[in-house]
Amino acid sequence: MTSIDKITYKFWSAVVRSTATNVFSLAIFRILTGTFLLLVLTINYAWMADLPLALFTPPVLSPINLFATGFPHKAWLLIADFTLLLTPIAIILGIKPRMATLLFALTRLLVLNYQYAFGKIDHEILLATMLVCLAFSGWGQRLAIWPDKASRFDSTTKSLALLAVLICFGYFSAAFEKAIFWLNFDMNTTGSARWFYNSLYNYQREPLLAPLLKMSPFWVFKAMDITGVIFELLPFAALLYSRKLWQSWLLLAAGFHLVNLLFFNINFIVNGIVYLAFIDYTTIYATVRRLIATPWFKAAVAGIIIYAAYVRVVSILTFEKIGIVFLPYSVNMQLYGMVSLWLLICTTMLIGILYSKEETTLSRADILSQQIHKSNLIDHQTTI
Amino acid sequence: MYSTRFTFLLLLCLIIPFSLRLMKYEPYPAVLLPSGPQTVKKTQGSIRMEFKQVFGLNPNNNWKRIEPKEFMHPAPAAYLTNLTLKNMGFKELKPHLFNGRYALVNHFFRFHRGGATNSNTEDLRDWLKGRLAKSGYQTSKIRVSTYVNTISTANGEITKKELKEEKYYDLD
Numbered sequence: 261m262t263s264i265d266k267i268t269y270k271f272w273s274a275v276v277r278s279t280a281t282n283v284f285s286l287a288i289f290r291i292l293t294g295t296f297l298l299l300v301l302t303i304n305y306a307w308m309a310d311l312p313l314a315l316f317t318p319p320v321l322s323p324i325n326l327f328a329t330g331f332p333h334k335a336w337l338l339i340a341d342f343t344l345l346l347t348p349i350a351i352i353l354g355i356k357p358r359m360a361t362l363l364f365a366l367t368r369l370l371v372l373n374y375q376y377a378f379g380k381i382d383h384e385i386l387l388a389t390m391l392v393c394l395a396f397s398g399w400g401q402r403l404a405i406w407p408d409k410a411s412r413f414d415s416t417t418k419s420l421a422l423l424a425v426l427i428c429f430g431y432f433s434a435a436f437e438k439a440i441f442w443l444n445f446d447m448n449t450t451g452s453a454r455w456f457y458n459s460l461y462n463y464q465r466e467p468l469l470a471p472l473l474k475m476s477p478f479w480v481f482k483a484m485d486i487t488g489v490i491f492e493l494l495p496f497a498a499l500l501y502s503r504k505l506w507q508s509w510l511l512l513a514a515g516f517h518l519v520n521l522l523f524f525n526i527n528f529i530v531n532g533i534v535y536l537a538f539i540d541y542t543t544i545y546a547t548v549r550r551l552i553a554t555p556w557f558k559a560a561v562a563g564i565i566i567y568a569a570y571v572r573v574v575s576i577l578t579f580e581k582i583g584i585v586f587l588p589y590s591v592n593m594q595l596y597g598m599v600s601l602w603l604l605i606c607t608t609m610l611i612g613i614l615y616s617k618e619e620t621t622l623s624r625a626d627i628l629s630q631q632i633h634k635s636n637l638i639d640h641q642t643t644i
Numbered sequence: 645m646y647s648t649r650f651t652f653l654l655l656l657c658l659i660i661p662f663s664l665r666l667m668k669y670e671p672y673p674a675v676l677l678p679s680g681p682q683t684v685k686k687t688q689g690s691i692r693m694e695f696k697q698v699f700g701l702n703p704n705n706n707w708k709r710i711e712p713k714e715f716m717h718p719a720p721a722a723y724l725t726n727l728t729l730k731n732m733g734f735k736e737l738k739p740h741l742f743n744g745r746y747a748l749v750n751h752f753f754r755f756h757r758g759g760a761t762n763s764n765t766e767d768l769r770d771w772l773k774g775r776l777a778k779s780g781y782q783t784s785k786i787r788v789s790t791y792v793n794t795i796s797t798a799n800g801e802i803t804k805k806e807l808k809e810e811k812y813y814d815l816d
Contacts, residue, residue, distance in 0.1 A: 272651070307719060314768035315727075315730070321752070376672060378727070379727075381672055383676060453684050455680065457691070463712075463721070579718040580718075
């Protein structure tokens, strides 16, 4: 083993120590993810078919810039919209979850590529990253109607470890340039103020707590600059240090998004579900399994899915936005809904941290995994 | 666990798109989160920022600021800003990179360098007219104004609004 191999091994071992969980926990998380995709991520894309070709300016280095000749035909976009509706249902119910997950991720990546042809990349990449990683985690092998068969590519630890590293790099990419321009002692220059006033006066987003920030002294923006950049530079250190610190950083990230929503009305709710992947849900697995076996629970789930599907089909066909299903589509209701969702995510993460056990999680994960099937999903000794 | 070779490849897959973004050619898809490092400077208790605003002619022949949500629906409202940055879709003919010597480079920039055909421009006009009509404006013209706003750092209110540039687009 060379010294580089040793460093690599130490690096990934530290990442696994902070992120490892088991397929029982991930099965619960899969249901949460599917529910989120069905009820919260309700954006449709068929409207793009009506856009003129003159507006088609995709990112130069993107797949559709290489192959496409313009916005796709409405029929293709409708197929994409229905795929983005049906695959979350398959993910919740566990109908070939791996295929459903990959299909959702790829469809969304593709339609977003077309949407970004408007001239702006919205950086919602973490959701697709999480779905592709977890499609190979074994999360579709439990609590599923038509479970996935174990594959040689499945690895709970590897998929979560990779996801964690990608999240860390994503934040590093956000912080790098800001660190150059924002981290200084010039109290008269700030980047946060630019974000805030751009959101307020250019995008007319009317953040909930905008009045508070408008009245704040200018140094508050500078403090936001510094804390924001430090927060974005920290995740690698937290990930490599310990599980508790990594989960605490994720909680901080959720809080950071909540602050962004309240002060800047910039909503990255798609990242919220990604952070929840690192919470250990094993303790509620048995309860959930008992619960989903009861007829009344099955009826309730069927009712929710049928209602959500109906609302979304109407939305796809009429181009009417719905936001979070079960909430009226008004700016304030949706905004408060998003704030509540972030609070729920923060609370879940806090409970997860409080109940997180630093030493025992890995060993418990190993034991549980071996009980499921012969192929060991917790294969941190193997290489690819 | 992951091998050294995989780790090295992963690093390349992350660093290359990141470097391309630093060179203003952000690829998609790539594991990159929003950066936005630009800053504003406070001088004498205020900051100055540039904003573009879109106006339509209402039935009384008065210019009125267009409400982005209604105008862009069902597209995201924020994309109106991108539209203004793209000259409302009316592309100007730009020269080929490297004098058009490399077919692949020309292919990559075919949608960006302008030179839209008449039918493309006509489609764009129709699309803009449809949007204006839906929002209750006249469909003959649309205006994009660039303002430099002075914002007080004491209360966050706009204290001065200077017109920097005004562009009219005839749609008929």
